[in-house]
Amino acid sequence: MENFTGQCACGAVKIQFDLPKADGIPKQALCHCIFCKRVTGACFTRSIVVPQSSISFPAAVPQLYVHSPSLKWHFCSACGGQLFSENAVLAGKAIVRVGTLDRQEEFEEVQLQLFCKRTNGWVKGALEAENGRFDEFAQPEVVA
Template sequence: MAMTYSGRCACGAVTLQIKDAPVGTRQCWCLQCQQIAAGGPSHNAIFPTEAVSIAGPLRHSTWTAASGNTLTHHFCPSCGTQVYAQSSARPHLMTVRFGVIDEPHGLRPEVVIWTDEAPAWACIDPALERWPGQPPAPAPPPPPAG
Protein backbone atom coordinates (compact mmCIF):
# COMPACT_ATOMS: atom_id res chain seq x y z
CA MET A 1 0.00 0.00 0.00
CA ALA A 2 1.37 3.41 -0.99
CA MET A 3 1.85 6.10 1.62
CA THR A 4 -0.36 9.17 1.37
CA TYR A 5 -0.25 12.52 3.09
CA SER A 6 -2.45 15.58 3.12
CA GLY A 7 -1.67 19.09 4.22
CA ARG A 8 -2.65 22.73 4.32
CA CYS A 9 -1.27 26.16 5.03
CA ALA A 10 -2.10 27.94 8.30
CA CYS A 11 -5.18 29.69 6.86
CA GLY A 12 -6.40 26.71 4.80
CA ALA A 13 -6.31 28.51 1.42
CA VAL A 14 -3.68 26.08 0.09
CA THR A 15 -4.15 22.32 0.39
CA LEU A 16 -2.04 19.43 -0.81
CA GLN A 17 -2.33 15.71 -1.40
CA ILE A 18 0.76 13.52 -1.64
CA LYS A 19 0.45 10.02 -3.04
CA ASP A 20 3.88 8.54 -2.35
CA ALA A 21 6.47 8.06 0.38
CA PRO A 22 9.23 10.67 0.58
CA VAL A 23 12.49 9.81 -1.16
CA GLY A 24 14.27 11.52 1.73
CA THR A 25 13.80 13.82 4.71
CA ARG A 26 16.23 16.56 5.68
CA GLN A 27 16.93 19.27 8.18
CA CYS A 28 18.61 22.21 6.40
CA TRP A 29 20.80 24.83 8.09
CA CYS A 30 21.66 26.88 4.98
CA LEU A 31 21.46 30.63 5.53
CA GLN A 32 18.39 30.97 3.27
CA CYS A 33 16.50 28.33 5.27
CA GLN A 34 17.49 30.03 8.50
CA GLN A 35 16.01 33.27 7.14
CA ILE A 36 12.68 31.72 6.12
CA ALA A 37 12.52 29.61 9.32
CA ALA A 38 13.01 32.58 11.69
CA GLY A 39 16.56 31.60 12.63
CA GLY A 40 16.34 27.81 12.89
CA PRO A 41 16.60 25.11 10.25
CA SER A 42 13.92 24.06 7.81
CA HIS A 43 12.53 20.52 8.02
CA ASN A 44 11.68 18.99 4.68
CA ALA A 45 10.32 15.86 3.02
CA ILE A 46 11.39 15.32 -0.59
CA PHE A 47 8.77 13.82 -2.90
CA PRO A 48 8.63 13.05 -6.62
CA THR A 49 6.95 16.05 -8.26
CA GLU A 50 4.25 13.90 -9.86
CA ALA A 51 3.20 12.60 -6.42
CA VAL A 52 2.20 16.05 -5.12
CA SER A 53 -1.07 17.83 -5.99
CA ILE A 54 -1.59 21.37 -4.74
CA ALA A 55 -4.82 23.41 -4.78
CA GLY A 56 -5.08 27.09 -3.97
CA PRO A 57 -3.10 30.22 -4.72
CA LEU A 58 0.67 30.24 -4.33
CA ARG A 59 3.28 32.98 -4.62
CA HIS A 60 6.98 32.32 -4.99
CA SER A 61 10.39 33.85 -4.56
CA THR A 62 13.50 32.75 -6.41
CA TRP A 63 17.20 33.19 -5.70
CA THR A 64 20.55 31.58 -6.37
CA ALA A 65 21.36 29.24 -3.50
CA ALA A 66 24.84 28.68 -2.07
CA SER A 67 24.94 25.46 -4.13
CA GLY A 68 24.76 27.60 -7.28
CA ASN A 69 21.32 26.26 -8.18
CA THR A 70 18.25 28.43 -8.62
CA LEU A 71 15.93 27.78 -5.69
CA THR A 72 12.24 28.68 -5.81
CA HIS A 73 10.20 28.78 -2.60
CA HIS A 74 6.40 28.58 -2.90
CA PHE A 75 4.18 29.97 -0.14
CA CYS A 76 0.61 30.96 0.62
CA PRO A 77 0.08 34.64 -0.27
CA SER A 78 -2.54 35.03 2.49
CA CYS A 79 -0.76 33.61 5.55
CA GLY A 80 2.84 33.24 4.36
CA THR A 81 3.12 29.52 5.16
CA GLN A 82 6.04 27.95 3.29
CA VAL A 83 4.61 25.07 1.24
CA TYR A 84 7.46 23.72 -0.86
CA ALA A 85 10.73 24.52 -2.61
CA GLN A 86 12.17 23.32 -5.88
CA SER A 87 15.74 23.40 -7.19
CA SER A 88 16.65 24.02 -10.82
CA ALA A 89 18.97 21.01 -10.51
CA ARG A 90 16.12 18.69 -9.46
CA PRO A 91 12.82 19.71 -11.09
CA HIS A 92 11.57 16.12 -10.68
CA LEU A 93 11.56 16.61 -6.87
CA MET A 94 9.51 18.84 -4.55
CA THR A 95 10.84 19.69 -1.10
CA VAL A 96 7.72 19.97 1.08
CA ARG A 97 7.94 21.63 4.50
CA PHE A 98 7.06 19.35 7.42
CA GLY A 99 4.88 22.11 8.90
CA VAL A 100 2.43 22.05 5.99
CA ILE A 101 1.87 18.27 6.18
CA ASP A 102 -1.02 17.23 8.42
CA GLU A 103 -0.13 15.47 11.66
CA PRO A 104 0.38 12.75 12.53
CA HIS A 105 2.73 12.35 9.58
CA GLY A 106 5.47 10.50 11.45
CA LEU A 107 8.24 12.19 9.47
CA ARG A 108 11.59 13.17 10.97
CA PRO A 109 14.89 14.26 9.45
CA GLU A 110 17.16 11.46 8.25
CA VAL A 111 19.98 13.80 7.19
CA VAL A 112 21.20 17.25 8.29
CA ILE A 113 22.59 19.46 5.52
CA TRP A 114 24.54 22.72 5.36
CA THR A 115 25.92 22.14 8.87
CA ASP A 116 28.82 24.52 8.13
CA GLU A 117 26.28 27.38 8.11
CA ALA A 118 24.56 26.37 11.37
CA PRO A 119 25.04 28.79 14.27
CA ALA A 120 27.25 27.71 17.18
CA TRP A 121 24.15 27.18 19.36
CA ALA A 122 22.44 24.80 16.90
CA CYS A 123 21.38 21.45 18.38
CA ILE A 124 22.06 18.81 15.74
CA ASP A 125 21.20 15.18 16.45
CA PRO A 126 24.57 13.35 16.48
CA ALA A 127 22.86 10.16 15.27
CA LEU A 128 21.94 11.73 11.91
CA GLU A 129 24.07 11.71 8.78
CA ARG A 130 25.59 15.19 8.25
CA TRP A 131 26.69 17.18 5.24
CA PRO A 132 28.69 20.42 5.59
CA GLY A 133 27.06 21.76 2.39
CA GLN A 134 24.91 20.50 -0.46
CA PRO A 135 24.60 16.69 -0.56
CA PRO A 136 23.85 14.68 -3.68
CA ALA A 137 20.20 14.33 -4.66
CA PRO A 138 18.29 11.49 -3.00
CA ALA A 139 18.33 8.28 -4.99
CA PRO A 140 15.26 7.76 -7.15
CA PRO A 141 12.76 5.25 -5.82
CA PRO A 142 12.92 1.75 -7.30
CA PRO A 143 10.57 1.08 -10.22
CA PRO A 144 7.25 -0.57 -9.35
CA ALA A 145 7.33 -4.34 -9.31
CA GLY A 146 5.51 -6.06 -12.02
Protein backbone atom coordinates in the same frame (compact mmCIF):
# COMPACT_ATOMS: atom_id res chain seq x y z
CA MET B 1 -0.33 4.47 -2.44
CA GLU B 2 -0.27 6.47 0.76
CA ASN B 3 -1.84 9.94 0.80
CA PHE B 4 -0.30 12.87 2.66
CA THR B 5 -2.04 16.19 3.20
CA GLY B 6 -1.15 19.52 4.71
CA GLN B 7 -1.74 23.24 4.56
CA CYS B 8 -0.29 26.67 5.17
CA ALA B 9 -0.85 28.46 8.50
CA CYS B 10 -4.12 30.12 7.47
CA GLY B 11 -5.46 27.10 5.54
CA ALA B 12 -5.93 28.96 2.25
CA VAL B 13 -3.47 26.70 0.42
CA LYS B 14 -3.74 22.96 0.92
CA ILE B 15 -1.22 20.45 -0.39
CA GLN B 16 -1.56 16.73 -1.03
CA PHE B 17 0.58 14.03 -2.56
CA ASP B 18 0.65 10.26 -2.87
CA LEU B 19 3.69 8.07 -2.32
CA PRO B 20 4.01 4.32 -2.86
CA LYS B 21 3.50 2.47 0.45
CA ALA B 22 6.37 0.16 -0.44
CA ASP B 23 8.78 3.11 -0.22
CA GLY B 24 7.89 3.75 3.42
CA ILE B 25 7.83 7.13 5.14
CA PRO B 26 10.38 9.51 3.58
CA LYS B 27 13.33 10.46 5.73
CA GLN B 28 13.83 14.11 6.62
CA ALA B 29 16.51 16.54 5.58
CA LEU B 30 17.45 19.45 7.82
CA CYS B 31 18.90 22.53 6.15
CA HIS B 32 20.92 25.07 8.13
CA CYS B 33 21.70 27.46 5.24
CA ILE B 34 21.38 31.20 5.73
CA PHE B 35 18.62 31.52 3.15
CA CYS B 36 16.42 28.88 4.82
CA LYS B 37 16.93 30.66 8.15
CA ARG B 38 16.01 34.05 6.69
CA VAL B 39 12.98 32.90 4.75
CA THR B 40 11.52 30.92 7.67
CA GLY B 41 12.82 32.83 10.68
CA ALA B 42 13.85 29.47 12.14
CA CYS B 43 17.21 27.85 12.92
CA PHE B 44 16.77 25.26 10.16
CA THR B 45 14.16 23.82 7.83
CA ARG B 46 12.78 20.30 8.14
CA SER B 47 11.78 18.79 4.81
CA ILE B 48 11.11 15.64 2.83
CA VAL B 49 11.76 15.15 -0.87
CA VAL B 50 8.90 13.87 -3.04
CA PRO B 51 8.24 13.74 -6.80
CA GLN B 52 6.88 17.14 -7.80
CA SER B 53 4.46 15.43 -10.19
CA SER B 54 2.74 13.78 -7.19
CA ILE B 55 1.72 17.13 -5.65
CA SER B 56 -1.70 18.68 -6.11
CA PHE B 57 -3.57 21.58 -4.54
CA PRO B 58 -7.26 20.96 -3.71
CA ALA B 59 -7.85 24.68 -2.98
CA ALA B 60 -5.76 27.70 -3.98
CA VAL B 61 -2.43 27.29 -5.77
CA PRO B 62 0.59 28.71 -3.91
CA GLN B 63 2.52 31.75 -5.10
CA LEU B 64 6.02 31.35 -6.49
CA TYR B 65 9.14 33.21 -5.38
CA VAL B 66 12.17 32.74 -7.63
CA HIS B 67 15.28 33.34 -5.54
CA SER B 68 17.60 32.31 -8.39
CA PRO B 69 17.32 30.16 -11.52
CA SER B 70 18.15 27.15 -9.36
CA LEU B 71 16.00 27.91 -6.28
CA LYS B 72 12.22 28.50 -6.15
CA TRP B 73 9.85 28.70 -3.16
CA HIS B 74 6.10 28.02 -3.18
CA PHE B 75 4.15 29.84 -0.46
CA CYS B 76 0.71 31.13 0.55
CA SER B 77 0.17 34.73 -0.52
CA ALA B 78 -2.20 35.32 2.44
CA CYS B 79 -0.10 34.12 5.41
CA GLY B 80 3.34 33.66 3.84
CA GLY B 81 3.52 30.00 4.89
CA GLN B 82 5.97 27.98 2.80
CA LEU B 83 4.77 24.67 1.44
CA PHE B 84 7.71 23.50 -0.63
CA SER B 85 10.72 24.56 -2.64
CA GLU B 86 12.46 23.41 -5.80
CA ASN B 87 16.20 23.17 -6.30
CA ALA B 88 17.84 22.53 -9.67
CA VAL B 89 20.07 19.93 -8.02
CA LEU B 90 16.93 17.84 -7.41
CA ALA B 91 15.20 18.28 -10.77
CA GLY B 92 11.61 17.02 -10.77
CA LYS B 93 11.49 16.86 -6.98
CA ALA B 94 9.68 19.01 -4.43
CA ILE B 95 11.24 19.75 -1.06
CA VAL B 96 8.12 19.74 1.15
CA ARG B 97 8.18 21.41 4.58
CA VAL B 98 7.26 18.78 7.17
CA GLY B 99 5.75 21.47 9.40
CA THR B 100 2.94 21.98 6.89
CA LEU B 101 1.85 18.33 6.94
CA ASP B 102 -1.08 16.96 8.95
CA ARG B 103 0.82 13.83 10.06
CA GLN B 104 4.13 15.42 11.13
CA GLU B 105 4.72 12.90 13.90
CA GLU B 106 5.35 10.17 11.32
CA PHE B 107 8.50 11.90 10.09
CA GLU B 108 11.07 11.12 12.76
CA GLU B 109 14.15 9.82 11.01
CA VAL B 110 16.67 12.34 9.70
CA GLN B 111 18.54 11.14 6.61
CA LEU B 112 20.80 14.12 6.10
CA GLN B 113 21.66 17.65 7.19
CA LEU B 114 22.81 20.35 4.82
CA PHE B 115 25.04 23.40 5.43
CA CYS B 116 26.07 22.03 8.82
CA LYS B 117 28.82 24.62 9.13
CA ARG B 118 25.99 27.16 9.49
CA THR B 119 24.28 25.29 12.36
CA ASN B 120 23.69 27.60 15.31
CA GLY B 121 25.98 26.31 18.05
CA TRP B 122 23.41 26.78 20.79
CA VAL B 123 20.67 24.66 19.13
CA LYS B 124 21.66 21.27 20.55
CA GLY B 125 22.03 22.60 24.09
CA ALA B 126 18.75 24.49 23.88
CA LEU B 127 16.86 21.39 22.76
CA GLU B 128 18.31 19.34 25.62
CA ALA B 129 17.89 22.00 28.34
CA GLU B 130 15.38 21.36 31.11
CA ASN B 131 14.87 25.01 32.08
CA GLY B 132 11.99 26.93 30.56
CA ARG B 133 10.27 23.92 28.99
CA PHE B 134 6.49 23.87 28.62
CA ASP B 135 4.32 21.32 26.81
CA GLU B 136 2.04 24.19 25.77
CA PHE B 137 1.85 27.92 26.38
CA ALA B 138 2.00 28.59 30.10
CA GLN B 139 -1.39 29.64 31.44
CA PRO B 140 -1.64 32.89 33.39
CA GLU B 141 -2.48 32.54 37.06
CA VAL B 142 -6.06 33.37 37.96
CA VAL B 143 -6.24 35.68 40.94
CA ALA B 144 -9.47 35.28 42.90
